[in-house]
Amino acid sequence: MPRPLVSIIIPVYNEQENLPELHRRLCDVLDPITRDAEFIMVDDGSRDDSVQVIELLRRRDSRIVLVEFSRNFGKESAMIAGYDQARGRASIVIDADLQTPPEIIPKMIKAWQNGAQIVDAVRTATIGQNPLRTWASSTFYWVMQKLAKTDIIPNSVDFRLLDAQVVDALRQCRERYRFNRGLVGWLGFRRQSVEFVAEDRAVGASRWGLMHLVGYALDAILSFSALPLRLAGLLGLAVSFMSFLYLAIVLIRSVCFSQPMAGYATLVGGIFLLGGMQLLTVWLLGEYVGRLYDEVKQRPLYIVRRVVSDASDGSEPPPEVQS
Ligand code: UDP
Ligand code: MG
Numbered sequence: 001m002p003r004p005l006v007s008i009i010i011p012v013y014n015e016q017e018n019l020p021e022l023h024r025r026l027c028d029v030l031d032p033i034t035r036d037a038e039f040i041m042v043d044d045g046s047r048d049d050s051v052q053v054i055e056l057l058r059r060r061d062s063r064i065v066l067v068e069f070s071r072n073f074g075k076e077s078a079m080i081a082g083y084d085q086a087r088g089r090a091s092i093v094i095d096a097d098l099q100t101p102p103e104i105i106p107k108m109i110k111a112w113q114n115g116a117q118i119v120d121a122v123r124t125a126t127i128g129q130n131p132l133r134t135w136a137s138s139t140f141y142w143v144m145q146k147l148a149k150t151d152i153i154p155n156s157v158d159f160r161l162l163d164a165q166v167v168d169a170l171r172q173c174r175e176r177y178r179f180n181r182g183l184v185g186w187l188g189f190r191r192q193s194v195e196f197v198a199e200d201r202a203v204g205a206s207r208w209g210l211m212h213l214v215g216y217a218l219d220a221i222l223s224f225s226a227l228p229l230r231l232a233g234l235l236g237l238a239v240s241f242m243s244f245l246y247l248a249i250v251l252i253r254s255v256c257f258s259q260p261m262a263g264y265a266t267l268v269g270g271i272f273l274l275g276g277m278q279l280l281t282v283w284l285l286g287e288y289v290g291r292l293y294d295e296v297k298q299r300p301l302y303i304v305r306r307v308v309s310d311a312s313d314g315s316e317p318p319p320e321v322q323s
Contacts, residue, residue: 003164004063005036006109007091009082011075013044015096016053023057023064025102026094033106039064040082041096045072058308065309069302076178077302079158083167085307092161099198100159107194108161116192117166118184121159123198140217144182147225152185153193160184174301176294179220222287229288232281239277243270 008026012019023039030037041054041064051068058064067081079093090112094100100121108119141154158180162170169187222228246266253259 004038004088005034005090006030007038007040007082007086007088008105009040009042009079009086009091009093010096011042011044011078011082011093012046012050012054012096013072013075013078014046014048014050016046016048016050018096018098019050019053019057022094022096022098022102023061025098026105027061029102029105033109035063037063038086038088040067040085041065042067042078042081042085043069044075044078045069055308062310065307067307068305070305071303073302075158076180079180080171080178081302081304083162083170086167089164090161091164091167093158095157095159100157101196104194104196105161111192111194112161112163115190117163117189118187118191119161120153120156120184120191120193122153122156122193122195124195136213140220144220144224147221147227152182153191156181156193157198159196163189165189175223176299176301177219177223177291178301179223182220182224218287222291226288228284232284235277235281239274 008030010022015022019041026039039061043051043054043066051066054064054066058066065085067085069078069081082093083091090109092105092108094102094105104121108121111119138154141152144152145154162184166184166187166189169189170183173183173187
């Protein structure tokens with residue numbers, strides 16, 4: 001089969017209301033440029049009727065490819081499944097919830113045709129987003145820039161065009177704790193940005209609660225930097241140095257000035273302080289070891305129940321599991 005020009009990759013988790021509108025807007029935008037496209041809709045174990053909606057859409061538009069997961073594996077897995085499936089000379093990931101406007105896709109394609117191999121969509125503002133969240137996300141990007149030493153473009157989202165060569169490179173990165181934005185920066189290649197104003201979700205709520213976001217940030221930091229481990233070492237050094245000073249003072253006071261020290265409070269304080277710091281650093285170690293454990297198991301990043309495309313039409317057995 002000839003390669004399509006672009007593969008549009010759409011991670012889908014409970015998006016039944018958004019899909020028809022998304023498909024319509026994508027077609028409005030793409031059809032004037034090319035009919036030579038494929039829409040890879042990766043159903044990430046939706047609990048609503050997203051799969052049926054995709055199948056309905058497929059009857060009208062055979063360019064749609066349905067990849068159905070066996071359960072919910074998370075957006076990062078859905079994206080890598082899309083990249084694994086993509087045949088286009090360029091691939092674009094777009095959220096199903098219409099928060100990122102398909103209308104800037106022509107600009108991205110133009111930038112790609114002018115030689116950029118990665119085209120990031122950068123958010124200038126999110127209409128209706130709470131300022132605290134905006135602040136938290138900019139702080140997060142700042143910390144990541146400092147820690148990761150790779151090019152993470154602030155306020156870039158996963159809405160991004162990748163040249164087929166970049167997609168090939170990305171496919172080789174099979175780590176479990178995926179922080180896609182960082183990974184893409186790590187890959188290198190020629191990069192360009194296109195700005196957009198984010199909209200609020202069309203329908204439904206974002207599934208990214210506070211704890212989820214904190215977990216995501218932690219994963220991102222730990223998967224890109226061993227600096228926290230070094231900080232633990234520095235903490236240990238600082239405490240050792242201070243206890244040494246303290247002991248010296250105690251010794252000098254009792255030997256030279258015969259002043260006895262009241263022991264109880266300092267003893268208890270010291271024990272709690274040290275205990276707390278030890279627990280903290282053990283936890284930190286544990287985070288890395290736990291991730292190592294997960295990584296070493298080498299489980300597949302996702303499991304596909306079935307792929308429905310023109311090439312397979314659902315009659316074939318599902319493709320082999322990707323590792
Ligand atoms: N998504 C997914 N799996 C999940 C959660 C989300 O595939 O477990 C998809 C979702 O359908 C949407 C995109 O990822 O297309 C972004 O999700 P969401 O809007 O919840 O995230 P946010 O915009 O808040 O980052
Ligand atoms: Mg969203």
